[in-house]
Amino acid sequence: MSGLRRRLRVSAVLLTATALFAAGCGGGGSDKSSANAGGLEKTELNIGMLPLPETAPIQIAIDKGFFKAEGLTVTKPTIIAGGAAGMADLLSGKLDVMHSNYVSAITTAATGVGKIKVVGEAWTAKPGNFALMVKKGSPIKSVADFKGKTVAVNTFKNVAELAMLSLLKTNGLTPEDVTFKEMPFPQMQGGLATNQMDVAFMPEPFYQTAASKDGAVLVAEPFAGPTADFPIAGYLVTEDFAKKNPKTVAAFQRALVKATEVAISNSAEVEAALPKYTKIDRATAELMVLGGFSTTVNATRLQRVADLMTDFKYLPSKFDASSMIYSGSAS
Amino acid sequence: MRKFSAAVLRLWVVPVVLAVWELSTRAMEQPFFPPPSKILATMGELWFSGSPATLFLTDEALGNFPHSVGRLLAGWVLSGVLGMTFGVAIGRSPLLYRFVDPIIQFGRALPPPALLPMFLAIFNTGTKMQVVTITFGVIWPVIFNAADGARHVDPLHLETARVFRFSRAQRLFRVILPSALPKIFAGLRLSLSLALILMVIAEFFSTEGIGYQLRLAQRGFQLPTMWGTVIIVGVLGYLLNQLFLLAERRALVWHSSARRNPA
Amino acid sequence: MRLIPRALNSALVCGVIGVVVFLCLAEAAGRLGIIPTAAFPLTSTVLVTAVKLTADPDFLPDVADTFIGWALGLVATVVVAVPLGLLLGSVPPIERALRPVTEFLRPIPSVALIPLAAFVFADRLEMKVAMIVYASTWPILINTIYGLRDVDPVAKETLRSFGFGPLAVLLRVSLPSAAPFIATGIRVAASVALILAVSTELLGGGSDGIGSFIAVAESSPEGLTLIVAATVWAGLLGLLTNGAFVWAERRIFRWHTTKTGAAQ
Incomplete structure (x- = not known):
């Protein structure tokens, strides 16, 4: 936001701050739509995403001008908070497109918190993307040894925990056999070393660093067997936005696919993009396996996520995940 | 009976707020803002549908609430004792004040959530870590107010104490502390509700407690449960504050009578 | 009161001494393992990083x-x-x-x-x-x-x-x-x-x-x-x-x- 606009906002802010509490009125984003050559309903896109490797295609699309070529203006992606706060940003119109993991997306759609559509895929778990790590010298050698242990995940009731529950089941354990604990990824390495938990669910590059610095040991890959090729995250818009802006959505999809293809074919592009929106430096980026970028939303796999969520009581009943996949006139 | 009607009079604002809340949320029809009737129903189901033997509290409530409240009180009492001692000391000793002031000002501007990794590293998850987090987070208003109170003692009172050849201890307990008391109480009252906030934050990274329940509800998009925990925290805050005011009134009655007849 | 050197009348001098002592204690806590360095960075590391952030x-x-x-x-x-x-x-x-x-x-x-x-x-x-x-x-x-x-x-x-x-x-x-x-x-x-x-x-x-x-x-x-x-x-x-x-x-x-x- 420019300094001038900010100054102009001051008085408005003071007023709203006093008035808004008790009132609790809803807010909505203003559409800055304008006529343009491509007939796009909205040219300026606010994209929200987490600073994770999987959102590299958005940065690539900005840097390589893929959005611009489609007539879209995307200046800088907004870094969002995960979970309900991020979803509130999308539903309240602060964001037009939001990167989100599928568990949050399905929960939002299935519980009626918001009507959303998946317009693109971000990441599908591939071998080497995630790992279950234990401390050096830990007696835990396999998933079967997890009984009675504490497992750290980055967020409760989300992808990591769901994958763990599925893995436990495959290994003959029940959800009650382990205790889950929430911990941000950067703290997990130290958490393992100081016995704050027994097992940590870590993505790359965190698990590689934990292994090289503290000698942490990889016991198992969380996404294997029934959860192999597990769809992790995608890009969402609200149903309302999709209905009103089909051409804009199509333009976004084209730019995203193009950028994702670059990310898949040339990992050097990803390594160059990462330091621009994350704190992952180039040297660390080069150690990463990556490879989970995906250009298509697979309905069968997405349904598998929803079914697992029903199995483990994340959802009260069965949910048809295909209903949330966007199928606009992507001509 | 008169006491009862006085209580009714005092709480008239509660049904009014509830009614406005109910009507406005019904009009909004937003899943993020469920009406209070729905929140209360969820709360009842989750926490207050137990057997009469346990005062209708469910296992879920019994497994979480008492632990949380215990830690909260432990942290608050600890911060009260430490904060008062330290605050009065720096309020009366300009030299000590000069040494530690920058550290205090720095410390209280640090967001406690950012220090959680440090407390976790030292104490691991558990009661000790949570009590320390609460103490660290709420001690500042107590130190502050105690120091200000102790600094601004009426010189006339101190002069009187000198004339009557009070010992150091007498001077502290009969002049300085009574004079600083209103400010200390203001600090303690502030820190009580801050302690509730810190309790919730510290429990985010644990495996039980009200904060843990809130975090679970947030993660699962269970908005009525989320609001329910918020209400529990609010009601708890109200009750603790009422108890505090009761205690304070007793202490300050003594204080104001002491003030009227100094020494 | 006259025993106290005049320098200690300055809030700045006292404050700096206080901060330095505090930082040394925090560094010692890390080096002695009271705050495990595996889980929380050393005070000196933090300060160096904090200075680097300005760049x-x-x-x-x-x-x-x-x-x-x-x-x-x-x-x-x-x-x-x-x-x-x-x-x-x-x-x-x-x-x-x-x-x-x-x-x-x-x-x-x-x-x-x-x-x-x-x-x-x-x-x-x-x-x-x-x-x-x-x-x-x-x-x-x-x-x-x-x-x-x-x-x-x-x-x-x-x-x-x-x-x-x-x-x-x-x-x-x-x-x-x-x-x-x-x-x-x-x-x-x-x-x-x-x-x-x-x-x-x-x-x-x-x-x-x-x-x-x-x-x-x-x-x-x-x-x-x-x-x-x-x-x-x-x-x-x-x-x-x-x-x-x-x-x-x-x-x-x-x-x-x-x-x-x-x-x-």
Whole structure:
């Protein structure tokens, strides 16, 4: 936001701050739509995403001008908070497109918190993307040894925990056999070393660093067997936005696919993009396996996520995940 | 009976707020803002549908609430004792004040959530870590107010104490502390509700407690449960504050009578 | 008292000594393993990283953003809380009637409200200011109420007997007498506001401020050191603003300090 606009906002802010509490009125984003050559309903896109490797295609699309070529203006992606706060940003119109993991997306759609559509895929778990790590010298050698242990995940009731529950089941354990604990990824390495938990669910590059610095040991890959090729995250818009802006959505999809293809074919592009929106430096980026970028939303796999969520009581009943996949006139 | 009607009079604002809340949320029809009737129903189901033997509290409530409240009180009492001692000391000793002031000002501007990794590293998850987090987070208003109170003692009172050849201890307990008391109480009252906030934050990274329940509800998009925990925290805050005011009134009655007849 | 070297009369000298001793203790705690270095970086590492952050082109604008949000929020809080405190403090029946509501709202953690606020506010700066007002109102409100309670009844009576109205009594006796209390409240509120500014940026998303810098830092295995270093900057911001407040209070309340012979 420019300094001038900010100054102009001051008085408005003071007023709203006093008035808004008790009132609790809803807010909505203003559409800055304008006529343009491509007939796009909205040219300026606010994209929200987490600073994770999987959102590299958005940065690539900005840097390589893929959005611009489609007539879209995307200046800088907004870094969002995960979970309900991020979803509130999308539903309240602060964001037009939001990167989100599928568990949050399905929960939002299935519980009626918001009507959303998946317009693109971000990441599908591939071998080497995630790992279950234990401390050096830990007696835990396999998933079967997890009984009675504490497992750290980055967020409760989300992808990591769901994958763990599925893995436990495959290994003959029940959800009650382990205790889950929430911990941000950067703290997990130290958490393992100081016995704050027994097992940590870590993505790359965190698990590689934990292994090289503290000698942490990889016991198992969380996404294997029934959860192999597990769809992790995608890009969402609200149903309302999709209905009103089909051409804009199509333009976004084209730019995203193009950028994702670059990310898949040339990992050097990803390594160059990462330091621009994350704190992952180039040297660390080069150690990463990556490879989970995906250009298509697979309905069968997405349904598998929803079914697992029903199995483990994340959802009260069965949910048809295909209903949330966007199928606009992507001509 | 008169006491009862006085209580009714005092709480008239509660049904009014509830009614406005109910009507406005019904009009909004937003899943993020469920009406209070729905929140209360969820709360009842989750926490207050137990057997009469346990005062209708469910296992879920019994497994979480008492632990949380215990830690909260432990942290608050600890911060009260430490904060008062330290605050009065720096309020009366300009030299000590000069040494530690920058550290205090720095410390209280640090967001406690950012220090959680440090407390976790030292104490691991558990009661000790949570009590320390609460103490660290709420001690500042107590130190502050105690120091200000102790600094601004009426010189006339101190002069009187000198004339009557009070010992150091007498001077502290009969002049300085009574004079600083209103400010200390203001600090303690502030820190009580801050302690509730810190309790919730510290429990985010644990495996039980009200904060843990809130975090679970947030993660699962269970908005009525989320609001329910918020209400529990609010009601708890109200009750603790009422108890505090009761205690304070007793202490300050003594204080104001002491003030009227100094020494 | 003459045993104390003259240098120790300087707040700056003492403060620097205090800080250096504190930092040495913290470093020792890390080196001796009291704070395991595996889980929390050494003080020296943090300080070096904090200094290095000034070279990060993203970081200083973030500090500025946090500062602007904090300042706006604090001004808004004072505008809301001081008049409210004066009203509640001078008309006890209103205070009693509203107490269930205020005491209910006060302990509600802002971290629980941020996801909900994210839904209400379309603008992130507005949301930040609103969260600051919510959390920092209480210290000012309560200190104002306590300050009014502590006003010398004789002085009020005197003015009343001279025929002054309630408003004049409030402005001429109660407000000046409660002002030091209010000032302390504002000082406490200032640090609460800073914490809220950072937390809202962190938990509410957005691309400005120390909080969002912390959110981005969570992407890196080196994130914890960066996060702690960024937090140090938040602490420094608090230190500086508090210094400004103390300085202002000294000038404004010189009469009060002399009257009560400030801790000599």
